[in-house]
Amino acid sequence: MSGVQRAAIVLLSLGEAQAAEVLKHMGAKEVQKLGVAMTSVGGVTRDVVAHVFDDFVDTLAQPGVSGSAADEYVRAVLTQALGEERASSLIDRILMGRNTSGLDSLKWMEPRAIAELVRNEHPQIIAIVMAHLDSDQAAEVLKCLADRVRVDVLLRLATLDGIPPHALNELNDVMQRQFAGSQNIKSSSVGGIKVAANILNFMDSGQDEVILGSIGEIDGELGGRIRDLMFVFDNLADLDDRAMQSVLRDVPSERLALALRGADAKVKEKVTTNMSQRAAEILLEDMEARGPVRLVEVEAAQKEILAIVRKMAESGEIQLSAKAEAFV
Template sequence: MSGVQRAAVVLLSLGEQQAAEVLKHMSAKEVQKLGLAMTSVGGISRDAVSRVFDDFVEVLAQPSGLGSGADDYVRAVLVQALGEDRASGLIDRILMGRNTSGLDSLKWMEPRAIAELVRNEHPQIIAIVMAHLDSDHAAEVLKCLADRVRVDVLLRLATLDGIPPHALNELNDVMARQFAGSQNIKSSSVGGVKVAANILNFMDSGQDETLLAAIAEVDDALGNSIRDLMFVFDNLADLDDRAMQAVLRDVASDRLGLALRGADARVKDKITGNMSQRAAEILLEDMEARGPVRLAEVEAAQKEILAHVRKMADSGEITLAAKAEAFV
């Protein structure tokens, strides 16, 4: 079982009230992933549950001093490493950004609801809102916006370098109309080419190229910069062997076989080269036996795997190659 599935087993075993208390301390995305896992781990044997709890208890038994005074520790380390001036913005983003309750509340909303909330706002405000969402969430919101708005928002997002005071005031007004009470949102550095590239990676095939072409018409250099930082399925061939093996441990073989339909030969060779000979043979045999599949299914499987790769890169489990620096 994957880590998320093991966590789901633990929560299911705790009971409703205890599980609910645990979930209160998690982010919206973590709750969503755990919720999905909890609905899909049925039929697990008693021995499997016992093994999960044995691992869980073993981890809990390990002494750890982490967590105590973590904020002060992070602040001191960053100041020593980067200097007061360079570290201040990063410290605000890491520590103070957790208090942006107005923006955090958006992460719990459906993409279409967010799109409705900002539909009549200035594109600059929409860009700021998008910059604070997770890339996959922001991509879904972007899909719900009118075509004429998408390009403008993405252009502003890619060139966003910090939030000016007047924009923050407007954003506060947006939040105040949607949620009761005033929001104490601190200034932070958000947006940029990397954020735009991350969001485009989660757009449907065809939509990303349409948006890139429109951006290039306005600013060709910016369009090329965004394209250079995008990480697509073919870029998996550039992963080192250790990273590829780590990815393969968490990817279901049926999703992998589906994603490899029509993939570049370099990607197929990279993946099968990091599997045992028998596992590679089974994968290729399953692909041949499956027969024709819809392109939409292939693209969905590829995006699912890419999302997992980006998550591993974000958490530091793996390092992506050259063009994937946006996700490291």
């Protein structure tokens, strides 16, 4: 049973009022994942619930840390788990992100609503906002902006190395106009080429090339560096066998069969060689039985799988090849 499913069982057992109080302290994606899990863990036996709660109580009984000691504990654990370079940006997002409540509130909004919110702002402000969103959400926002604005925003985001004080003040003004009770935001390290590449990974096929082409005309070297860091579906062939097996455990078989319809032969081979013989046969049979499918459906399935891979890489569950690691 996954951690999300175990958490769902605990929440379901607490009752509506208590569960609601817990969910108030979580982010949008956490609430969504838990909500899905809570609807899918029905029929759990009393023994399983008791076992989950025993583990939960044991976890609560462990000695904890607080205050500044907690920050150092988080920093040390993440560095030990992910390595200095990979952990540094994640640590910044976790520890410094506590001071960006105004920006965090945007994560609960529809991408089109965010685009309307920032449409008339300076591209530098839009770039900072985009840097604080999850890459898939930022890509959806980017799709809602005018073509000329897309290029300008992504160019600024790729060259963003920390947030200058004047830009933070402008951003704080935007938040004050839109949300009550905004607070001062401390400077943090966000944006950069990796973020720009990751956002482009979530753009529709063709849109990413248009934006990259425009950036290349302005700054050829920068466009090339962004392109080098982009992680596409065919790059799955570069995963080691253990990482691929972990990915396959999290990917629904029907989405995998659809995504592989448009994949390179090396990717198909990587997938099938990391499955049991029977599972590989079922997958290939499913692909053949589907008949013709629309390209947009294949691309959507591939993007879903890439999103899973990125999340697993960011959490340290898998490691990517040297080139692919750059986007994490």
